[in-house]
Amino acid sequence: MKPATALIVTRDKETEILKIFKEALSYPSYSPASIVGILTYITVQLAHMFKYLLSLICMASITNTSYSQEHIPTRYKDVVSTQVQVSKDISYADNIPAGSKEKYYRFNLYQPASDSMQVTNRPLIIWMHGGGFKFGSKNTNEVEAWCNYFAQRGYVAAALNYRLSKKNTLFNFKDLVSGAADAVADAREAIVYFKAHAKEYGIDPNRIILGGNSAGAIVALQTAYSTPSQLALLAKDTMIDTPAVTTGKIAAVINFWGALFNIEWLNSATVPIVSVHGRNDKTVPANQKGESFFGSIPIHQKADELHIPNAVKIYDDYAHELDKHFNPLFSSEPARQRRLEAAQFAIDFLYKELVLGSNH
Secondary structure, three states: OOHHHHHHHHHHHHHHHHHHHHHHHHOOOOOHHHHHHHHHHHHHHHHHHHHHHHHHHHHHHHHHHHHHHHOOOOOOOOOOOOOEEEEEEEEOOOOOOOOOOHHHHEEEEEEEOOOOOOOOOEEEEEEEOOOOOOOOOOOOHHHHHHHHHHHHOOOEEEEEOOOOOOOOOOOOHHHHHHHHHHHHHHHHHHHHHHHHOHHHHOEEEEEEEEEEEOHHHHHHHHHHHOOHHHHHHHHOOOOOOOOOOOOOOOOEEEEEOOOEOOHHHHHHOOOOEEEEEEOOOOOOOOOOEEOOEEOHHHHHHHHHHHOOOEEEEEEOOOOHHHOOOOOOOOOOHHHHHHHHHHHHHHHHHHHHHHHHHHHO
16 A cells, blocks of 8 residues: 555544544443444554554655665775865975986876875876877866766766977877877886875776877876887887886776777787767877777777777767867867766776676
8 A cells, every 4th residue: 555545544534533522522421332432443443553554654665775775886986975075296206317207207187075084095097188299287277177976976086287399290290109108107106106105095906008199198008018118119209207116007098089009019918998989080080090090999999809808988079178169168068978977988988897896
């Protein structure tokens, strides 16, 4: 019986009892035995009503508890903290190379504000900004939005600066690879730093995820799937920085409209990858299959072939940064919403691979 129907039945019973009681009072000729019988009946009915009402209260309590349990947020998938704690301009480099700017070796850290100091072993997402290896920083609106989004869902996120190139990275491929190689070296140094400070930041050193948009995604991809010597060979530049650091395995890669320089580098890879790309992207084409430049679509075709865990989402009618028409100086609100959709797509993939997958 539904609670509303049961309440009506209870009210009907109450009306019946009052009617009998009034009749008993209006007939003084009733014998004492009759009155005792009527009062006994009323007492029994009131007892039934009390039990009925008590059962309704229990039903309501169970219903509310079930409702609450159904809406408990799932960490690393749903929002678990609406507030985010941000710590800015922390250095990840012990020794800054001569001629480099200190600001290139800094990061902003985003953590769920609701987490206590006892929360440990949280996955870390290291996010690298776009800008063609010439522009951009950890403080761009898009990077801040993504890092906040990840932290609200329980991750620790680090927005990373890296060295920007003085070369012609936008129009010369050799310079592009050289600029990417410097940024990859910085990303590797950051990984080593976070592994060494895992306890301090409450992160799991075995679940470090590399992510980025545009040039930042290129850095994430090359860091996960290439070696410094391969980049040096590709750029024909023996002066490329090849740091003797061991980063260990990367847990996953988030690739937002980036590219891999050599698709064959995936042959020995096992690192899961999730990508988002605009099909109309002319800056970093999603279906680019050049000799040394492979977009998200061929990356995932190769990953499928090699049985590397992967997922890709292609926005059919949109360009670079998921804008309708890419403009590095302006972005619309709908584009910003699409970028947050992309973040949720990545979150869902990571939850499946790193959280659910780790339980099997």
